Amino acid sequence: MELRAGSIRRVIGWSAAVTLGAGALAYAVAHGGRPAEARAERERKIALLLVNHGSRSEAWRKGLLGLEDDVRGPVLKGDRVRGVKTAFMEYTEPSIATRLKDLDHEGFSDVLVVPIFLTVSPHSFDDIPTIVGKKENPRSVELLKMERIERYTPRAQVHIAPLLDFTDLLRKNVLRRARALSRDASNEGLVLIAYGDETYEKEWDRLLDSVGAHVKEELGITEQAHGWCGHIAHYDPSHTTRAIQRVLEKKRRAVVVPVLVAYDEMFQVKIIGDGVAAVPNARDRVAYKPDAILPDPNVEAWVVQTTREHVDRIVGGAAATPGRP
Incomplete structure (x- = not known):
């Protein structure tokens, strides 16, 4: 039986369409999605x-x-x-x-x-x-x-x-770092020092209160305070000193943790570090390590x-x- 030229072209065209369609479907399956999604991903x-x-x-x-x-x-x-x-x-x-x-x-x-x-x-x-x-x-x-x-x-x-949402991550991160500094939790207080922000100070307060509450519960520490080291504190070390002293009024020792994304000499060493050094008898009464959240x-x-x-x-x-x- 003979096929006319038009019929042959239609058969070839239909076969090519099936082949291309199968290829697109195979690509989509391989990429875990529908053909349109696979095409969008390619583009x-x-x-x-x-x-x-x-x-x-x-x-x-x-x-x-x-x-x-x-x-x-x-x-x-x-x-x-x-x-x-x-x-x-x-x-x-x-x-x-x-x-x-x-x-x-x-x-x-x-x-x-x-x-x-x-x-x-x-x-x-x-x-x-x-x-x-x-x-x-x-x-x-x-x-x-x-x-x-x-x-x-x-x-x-x-x-x-x-x-x-740093809340849960910070709880785990600060707990790990505070635990490494703690010696006698029942006689210690936790001090968190963060950058802070004037416009969103309430949000920062809530964040640090939440993190501190978790650390206290896990370690058995009963006192907590926090302070700022950024522009809200005019980069003044005395804000760190005052936060530490609030804890030392009730506890023998303060565990100080910097709540900063990464390590910066000006903040961890100069601002917070100088604030720690200004505390009387800081060597015995303050535990501090100039580290950061990262790497985590x-x-x-x-x-x-x-x-x-x-x-x-x-x-x-x-x-x-x-x-x-």
Whole structure:
């Protein structure tokens, strides 16, 4: 039996369509999703940008770059995220604007910003969204100009993850560090020293009260106080001294833990350290180690998990709106 040329073309076309459709389905199955989601994933080029406050301290910057190194492997596994970078909001390069320009140059379609901040502050709520073009806050715009922080709206779509809920992580982190310093919990008090923030002081108070209550319960310590070392305290060591003295009025010894993301000589050594040294008989009555929250495997795990969850949303959103650039 002979087939006409038109019939042959239809058969070949149908066969090719089946083959292509099967290939798309196989790709989707291999990637654990529907064909539209698999196509969206192929079309996106997603980067993770870890954003932190920034510091003039090289040691501080190394701590945050160390976090990038620690999460890079798990985040890049599976090829859903194609790049991992760190940006400093102020004081040093690479800035947020610099990194976004780099990512635009490298052809990324989406940038997931994960802020590494302890709790809510004007930086996380206003400044970062304003820098990346997601928000127009007049006060932030003016302050950024004064501080010579560049704003840049990238071609890539920016997605900002919620702040890390440090409450549970801090409980575990501070407990571990306080336990290492404690000798006789029943005769000790806990002192937490953090950066603080004037605008969100109540939120900072609640955070440290919650962390302190957990440490007291686990260690058997009955007294607690906290103080500030940042701009809210005018970087004055006496705020640390006074917080320690409040505990020493009732206890023989104070266990002092710095609640700071990374190590910075100015804070852990000069401000907090000088505040400790000003306490009478500090050598016998104060236990203090100038360390920081990082490195901490729990923080690394949170970054990896948060990235995976938001990449799912980015890809899912792209599949739902295929016309989006």
